[in-house]
Amino acid sequence: MRRFAIIIGLLGAISLPAGLWLTAPTRISEDVFAALTGDAIAGETVFHAAGCAACHAAPGAEGEARLILSGGQRFVTDFGTFLAPNVSPHPTAGIGAWTMQDFANATQRGVSPDGAHYYPVFPYAAYTLADPQDIADLWAYWQSLPPSDAASASHDLGFPFAIRRGLGLWKALYMPNAFSPAIEGDSEVLRGQYLVQALGHCAECHTPRDALGGLDRDRWLAGAPNPSGKGTIPALTPDRMTWSAQEIAAYLTDGFTPDYDSTGGSMVEVIANTAQLAETDRAAIAAYLKALPSPKSAQP
Structure with a gap:
């Protein structure tokens, strides 16, 4: 027992500094x-x-x-x-x-x-x-x-x-160190990628998460459970979001869908922000969403 206690103590002494190093900001x-x-x-x-x-x-x-x-x-x-x-x-x-x-x-x-x-x-x-x-x-x-x-x-x-x-x-x-999933496109698409991923953080709501709360990048923007527990957040990938780029840009301007329904919930705040952007930026967001690949698996 004494030897076992010593071994446990040594493992603790080794693992504590390693843990502090791994978790340091x-x-x-x-x-x-x-x-x-x-x-x-x-x-x-x-x-x-x-x-x-x-x-x-x-x-x-x-x-x-x-x-x-x-x-x-x-x-x-x-x-x-x-x-x-x-x-x-x-x-x-x-x-x-x-x-x-x-x-x-x-x-x-x-x-x-x-x-x-x-x-x-x-x-x-x-x-x-x-x-x-x-x-x-x-x-x-x-x-x-x-x-x-x-x-x-x-x-x-x-x-x-x-x-x-x-x-x-x-x-x-x-924590990512590059844009993912990788996407190719012109300057407008790449501007949209930057606005959606780096600034707009759209994936925080529209991408499913794993058990630890990390984004499932294999299902990027494929829709996710609503954090409030009521319903789901819709997918934004082209296989699920059938609006045209012009319709997406218009929605980001006034919050009206192509069938003249108005946005609700947390998207009201999002539209309040995107409405302040330049028209070219809203068009870039739309171009990026239309250029997205289909997710590897369906919305949960």
């Missing part, structure tokens, strides 16, 4: 953003494309109130309930004391200024593919938004999901 090199200057006008486009207000505005906010990123929205998942924090430029209640480097590490690595992992309900696994200049522009625009002193509420999570350190392993499994 990784940050972006400061050289990446050191020479960049943000453009607030360009950052406004990034803000709408990335859907920031859809999650961080107060519940029910409309019009200009959507620019007050006071948080408070609840996101119920199989892992627990997440509450969007205040990310307004308020110096204490929000993120007004952050640097651009802090902002980049949060949005593209899911790491807080004090080195804690953020939960991937914050779609940094998509934003990690964004161009650094877009992140710098977004940060410049962020400074122009109104501050809010609303306090951020804590997430409601049970064991083991309340242990943030374990998210380092999740990131090792699921």
